Amino acid sequence: MSHLSSSARQLAAAVRGWVIFTIICGLAYPLVVFGVAQIAFPRQADGSLVTYRGRVVGSSLLCQEFTTPGGQPLARYFQPRPSASAASPTSGAGGCDPLASGASNLGPDNPVLVRDIEPRQRRVAAFDHVPVSAIPADAVTTSGSGLDPLISPQNAAIQAARVAAARHVSVAAIMALVRRYTQGRALGILGEPGVNVLLLNIALDQRYPVR
Numbered sequence: 001m002s003h004l005s006s007s008a009r010q011l012a013a014a015v016r017g018w019v020i021f022t023i024i025c026g027l028a029y030p031l032v033v034f035g036v037a038q039i040a041f042p043r044q045a046d047g048s049l050v051t052y053r054g055r056v057v058g059s060s061l062l063c064q065e066f067t068t069p070g071g072q073p074l075a076r077y078f079q080p081r082p083s084a085s086a087a088s089p090t091s092g093a094g095g096c097d098p099l100a101s102g103a104s105n106l107g108p109d110n111p112v113l114v115r116d117i118e119p120r121q122r123r124v125a126a127f128d129h130v131p132v133s134a135i136p137a138d139a140v141t142t143s144g145s146g147l148d149p150l151i152s153p154q155n156a157a158i159q160a161a162r163v164a165a166a167r168h169v170s171v172a173a174i175m176a177l178v179r180r181y182t183q184g185r186a187l188g189i190l191g192e193p194g195v196n197v198l199l200l201n202i203a204l205d206q207r208y209p210v211r
Contacts, residue, residue: 048060048061050198050199050202052202052205057198057202058198059098059149059198060149060196060198060199061147061149062096062098062147062149063080063081063083063096063147063148063149063197063198064080064096064149064197064198065079065080065096066079066080066197066201073127075127075162075163075165075166076163076167076204076210077163077201077204078151078156078159078163078195078197078201078204079127079159080148080149080151080197081138081139081141081142081143081148081151081155082120082139082140082141082142083096083097083142083143083146083147083148096147098147100146113141117140117141120139120140121135121140124139124140124158127162128158128159128161128162129161129162130158134158135158136152136154136155136158138151138152138154138155139151139152139155149196149197149198150183150194150195150196150197151194151195151197152192152193152194152195153178153182153193153194153195155195156178156182156195156200157175157178160174160175160178163204166210167204167208167210169208173208174204174208177200177203177204177207178195178200180203181195181196181199181200181203182194182195183196
């Protein structure tokens with residue numbers, strides 16, 4: 001009897017602990033964090049959504065493709081880096097699907113990665129009219145998340161002439177916008193500078209609309 005009573009007490013204590021910590025960690029803590037985030041950082045807590053002409057067009061934290069209905073990249077827009085998140089005809093590796101985030105997990109000496117990079121280089125060289133030697137790494141490789149909203153300033157620079165020609169403005173004017181939407185390193189030391197493609201393309205439509 002004493003053994004059963006001891007086991008019952010231990011079971012009851014375990015159940016009480018489970019209930020208490022479920023309430024604290026599963027309900028109270030998430031609600032507190034949610035409430036603080038909504039008060040202190042409402043835009044970030046809601047997904048850093050970007051609106052244009054009164055409607056949500058994306059998130060500043062996620063990449064977005066700028067293509068024709070048939071999936072071909074539009075010359076008048078800056079294009080994001082390739083993504084391994086989902087199958088897509090525009091990148092040859094994947095599209096910007098927020099429901100399928102992920103990396104290719106291919107090492108730098110993996111022959112499959114080398115095989116994938118070469119056709120991407122040919123597409124970028126033909127689309128942007130630049131030599132393969134001028135193409136930066138992020139223009140032909142996927143990011144760790146597969147949804148990186150940023151491209152390198154070098155990647156933006158090789159696209160500037162193509163965008164300028166499509167919008168009938170000077171390359172200098174396009175590069176001025178690129179610099180405006182270039183973000184520095186986090187805390188001044190982490191990562192590399194990057195250009196937010198979605199915000200830059202919205203600025204292009206506002207400043208230099210295609211007639």
